[in-house]
Amino acid sequence: MLLAEPALAILPIQQWQATSGARVYFVENHDLPMLDVSVEFPAGSGYDQRAKSGVASMTQRLLTSGAEGMSEDDVSRQLADIGAQLGGRLDADRAGLSVRTLSSEAERRRAIDIVARSLRAPSFPAEVLNREKVRLVGSLKEADTKPETIVSRTFYRLAYRDHPYALRSSGEVESVEGITREDLLAFYRSHYAARYAVVALIGDVTRAQAEEIAEELTRGLPEASGKEPELPPVDPLAQAATRTVPHPAAQAHILIGSPGVARADPDYIALYVGNFVLGGGGFVSRITEEVRQKRGLAYSASSYFYPLLRKGPFVISMQTRSDQAGEALKVARATLAAFMKNGPTAEELEGAKRNIVDGFPLRIDSNRKIHEHLALIGFYRLPLDYLEDFVQRVERVSAAEIRDAFRRHVDPSRMVTVVVAGDTPKQVDAR
Amino acid sequence: MSMLKRLLFALLVLALPASQGIAAGDTAERKLENGMRVIVKTDQRAPVVVVMVLYQVGSVDEVNGATGLAHVLEHMMFKGTASTPAGEYSRAIAGAGGRDNAFTSNDYTGYFAVLQKSRLELALRLEADRMANLTLSPEEFAKEIKVVMEERRLRTDDRPRALVYEQLMATALTAHPYRKPVIGWMNDIENLRVEDTRDFYRKWYAPNNATLVVVGDVEPDDVVALAQKYFGPIPARALPERKPQEEPAQLGLKRVSVKAPAELPYVLMAFRGPALRDPERDWEPYALDMLAAVLDGSEAARLNRTLVREEKIANSADASYDSVARGPGFFYLSATPTPGRSAADVEQALRREMAKIIEKGVSQEELDRVKAQAVAAQVFERDSMFFQARQIASLESAGISHRTLDLQLKKLREVTPEQVQEVARKYFRDDVLTIATLDPQPLEGARRARPSLPVRHAQ
Numbered sequence: 001m002l003l004a005e006p007a008l009a010i011l012p013i014q015q016w017q018a019t020s021g022a023r024v025y026f027v028e029n030h031d032l033p034m035l036d037v038s039v040e041f042p043a044g045s046g047y048d049q050r051a052k053s054g055v056a057s058m059t060q061r062l063l064t065s066g067a068e069g070m071s072e073d074d075v076s077r078q079l080a081d082i083g084a085q086l087g088g089r090l091d092a093d094r095a096g097l098s099v100r101t102l103s104s105e106a107e108r109r110r111a112i113d114i115v116a117r118s119l120r121a122p123s124f125p126a127e128v129l130n131r132e133k134v135r136l137v138g139s140l141k142e143a144d145t146k147p148e149t150i151v152s153r154t155f156y157r158l159a160y161r162d163h164p165y166a167l168r169s170s171g172e173v174e175s176v177e178g179i180t181r182e183d184l185l186a187f188y189r190s191h192y193a194a195r196y197a198v199v200a201l202i203g204d205v206t207r208a209q210a211e212e213i214a215e216e217l218t219r220g221l222p223e224a225s226g227k228e229p230e231l232p233p234v235d236p237l238a239q240a241a242t243r244t245v246p247h248p249a250a251q252a253h254i255l256i257g258s259p260g261v262a263r264a265d266p267d268y269i270a271l272y273v274g275n276f277v278l279g280g281g282g283f284v285s286r287i288t289e290e291v292r293q294k295r296g297l298a299y300s301a302s303s304y305f306y307p308l309l310r311k312g313p314f315v316i317s318m319q320t321r322s323d324q325a326g327e328a329l330k331v332a333r334a335t336l337a338a339f340m341k342n343g344p345t346a347e348e349l350e351g352a353k354r355n356i357v358d359g360f361p362l363r364i365d366s367n368r369k370i371h372e373h374l375a376l377i378g379f380y381r382l383p384l385d386y387l388e389d390f391v392q393r394v395e396r397v398s399a400a401e402i403r404d405a406f407r408r409h410v411d412p413s414r415m416v417t418v419v420v421a422g423d424t425p426k427q428v429d430a431r
Numbered sequence: 432m433s434m435l436k437r438l439l440f441a442l443l444v445l446a447l448p449a450s451q452g453i454a455a456g457d458t459a460e461r462k463l464e465n466g467m468r469v470i471v472k473t474d475q476r477a478p479v480v481v482v483m484v485l486y487q488v489g490s491v492d493e494v495n496g497a498t499g500l501a502h503v504l505e506h507m508m509f510k511g512t513a514s515t516p517a518g519e520y521s522r523a524i525a526g527a528g529g530r531d532n533a534f535t536s537n538d539y540t541g542y543f544a545v546l547q548k549s550r551l552e553l554a555l556r557l558e559a560d561r562m563a564n565l566t567l568s569p570e571e572f573a574k575e576i577k578v579v580m581e582e583r584r585l586r587t588d589d590r591p592r593a594l595v596y597e598q599l600m601a602t603a604l605t606a607h608p609y610r611k612p613v614i615g616w617m618n619d620i621e622n623l624r625v626e627d628t629r630d631f632y633r634k635w636y637a638p639n640n641a642t643l644v645v646v647g648d649v650e651p652d653d654v655v656a657l658a659q660k661y662f663g664p665i666p667a668r669a670l671p672e673r674k675p676q677e678e679p680a681q682l683g684l685k686r687v688s689v690k691a692p693a694e695l696p697y698v699l700m701a702f703r704g705p706a707l708r709d710p711e712r713d714w715e716p717y718a719l720d721m722l723a724a725v726l727d728g729s730e731a732a733r734l735n736r737t738l739v740r741e742e743k744i745a746n747s748a749d750a751s752y753d754s755v756a757r758g759p760g761f762f763y764l765s766a767t768p769t770p771g772r773s774a775a776d777v778e779q780a781l782r783r784e785m786a787k788i789i790e791k792g793v794s795q796e797e798l799d800r801v802k803a804q805a806v807a808a809q810v811f812e813r814d815s816m817f818f819q820a821r822q823i824a825s826l827e828s829a830g831i832s833h834r835t836l837d838l839q840l841k842k843l844r845e846v847t848p849e850q851v852q853e854v855a856r857k858y859f860r861d862d863v864l865t866i867a868t869l870d871p872q873p874l875e876g877a878r879r880a881r882p883s884l885p886v887r888h889a890q
Contacts, residue, residue, distance in 0.1 A: 031476050032476075032810060032813055032814060033810055034810050034811060034814070072740070073731060073736060073740070076729060076730035076731035077731040077800070079729070079730075079731075080728070080729035080730070080731045080732075080800050080803070080804060081799075081800050081803055082803060082807070083803040083804045083805075083806060083807025083808065084807070085807075085811070086730075100811060101807075102807050102810060107807075131740070131743055134743070134769055134770065135739070135746050135769060137770065138694070138695055138746045138767075138769055138770045139746060141694040141695070141770070142693065142694040142695045142767075144694070145692055145693050145694050145871075145874055147589065247692075247874065248692055248874060249584075249588075249589040249692075250584040250588045250589055251581065251584045251585060251588075251589055281525060282521070282525070282530070283509070283518065283521035283522075283525070284518075284521055284522050284525045284526075289518075292578055293517075293518060293574070294574070295574065296573075296574040296575065296576070296577030296578050296581075297577070297581070298578070298581050299578055299579075299581040299582035299585050299586075300585065319581065319584075319585050320581060321580075321581065321584060351522070351525065351526050354525075354526045354527070354528060355525045355526060355527075355528055355529075356528075357528065358527060358528025358547060358550075359527075359528030359529060359530070359546075359547070360528070361477055361478050361479050361528075361547050362479055362528070362529070362530070362545055362546075362547075364477065365476070365477035365479040365816065366476075366477070366814045366815050366816070367814050368814055368815065
């Protein structure tokens, strides 16, 4: 086979714009008689107002609770009747629906029709909203007893302060109780607009069928007037902040971090490779080596960057028996400091590159994974050859670039540290 | 060839239409002379291979006082052999672009690596090495046993619902070893010694107690040849005798309650039922599978529709049936009440749903819906090589041939509403029921008893 378009070689992504203005990303793949489709919008929890925190999530949650005469039971029953699996996303940036269906015509048409109507004319029934508010408040109260929830909420609040990334995506008990049907309608109208929509498809359909599906899924969506919604920039932390929260759990839950990097930042590749060495590479990372392998302090200890439209977090995360929290913190901080100072060794860097580059086929070995990439490339407006380019850039990155990128994005003297623990909370301030 | 060229070459497979020779679903099965089984499933959708080595040994094979041993040995399998230092296994797999991990269950212990297909040999060489030459050093053991204790704290001690499940099993069964948690009781973990792992390893980690499962873009003959090369020289050993440890008949309803920090109560009910033994002749397990899906197979299924959506009694309600196991099978029902409702309320609601099925059965329409979902799911499952490997592993480890997967789907589709009603009548009885309830405690002052510390053998 010849590669007519080398830039599109790794993943033959086809891209076009639907009549509605939506951007469409498609990979044709007839290996299995199935289709994955998603439609996503800039409608994540980052667009929530603090006092109405949870509106974005509730809007997404209720999209499939009925539309155009269908009740929520009709939606779920009809999808189940054809064996289709409904999915959805709600994170800080993105929200939308997805469906996995058999590609045979009857099943496919039915699935697309239900999703299209749910996106186009959600009825947001008041009785479903009331019920879901009660359920969610119960779940939030339950979650708020868990050390992993408490540590995460406290961390985001301190790391992001006034920025909407500080908000819990599902909202808080008080804000959820105040959500009205009008809030959902207003949020839907301003965020689920056709021209913001990103349609991602992979599977057993032709280009012509994919075009038809994208048209149907984005026809009749709200018209957007004015400018696409924007998220405010994230200010760097002015100073370090440390919090301890008492909890009866056997283990202390620890998060250390700060705002990190935006998806579009050219430093992201260097940070990604560097973090593989620091704490992202599982058993071969320094944090796991120091905290777990050498000292037996934790079952899980890792670090990650979570790139978003604006600066997403850099986080070091671990859990250890409460009375060891001070020691674990000391080890994690020392590991970070050493990495900041010298960056990865030549051997570590080569190991990281081999894993990321040689392991590349593992990232696209299923429709599910390719679909994730399509949606990502579409939403963040990455080039179609992003994946190929990613591999090449990983191969080229140097230890000095990694060290410099870390210094630009991570400042150990201005980090948030949160420890949720039962024992000896005073120890955790130890540096 | 540069790495990128190799990738391009390999990845073109993704763009090929099915008519150009994409094969999925072919499996080959061989036995090496030393008794090791090799199962290969060819899937050419991507240049990737999943390598899994399963040992037919799990927590059921532990004795009193040494619970958690199978799992601790699983951890120690990453701690080096005579020729591969501690940590080197993971470094080698990661350096080849792969990922690896392992899991322990009641019945079996599995090790896996996912890599580019060109690195298959590396994975097989390393697996064969640790099947025969594990070091099990006291120094590594002393550190790793602490990691396992942290794992137990993380996954069980601090998770109220995990504690509920642990207590449920310990209550539901009296004699059968499924009553013990796979991770082990904390005091047992504290008192394990490196000698215990050595003994367990010698007894059970033999080629005649192992199955190699490979799924990916590989030729079965190539895999068998490599398996022969690396595992072939490892001699078979006599395996310990296994006692049946059959569970005596239950004499009435059992209940247990668990106090833990939480907001909402939670009810978990387990009915003792049959496990799948003969995929051709059995019919009850299929009917129970259908019953679980009628109750909880989709958002439209009975429990969600009735308890969550209509009556708003439950925040969530679930049903599942665990039929693939060497030991007893269980049918589980669980629910979390909405705020203001009690555990008793949701238990009553679950019992009422069961009574409805016992009295009125299920509709053909409900069964048709479940069948449509099962048919579609069988297609969707083929999207993941890893899932396919896990599926083969869990079936084979329960003594069910993976070759019966199509037969199982056929048998599922043959289930009638009458059969579903019949198994509901037979198995939804208090005499085979155990109920565990979470009794939520406020966070303040809820300091739970801790295991004694420090660990005596830590140095």
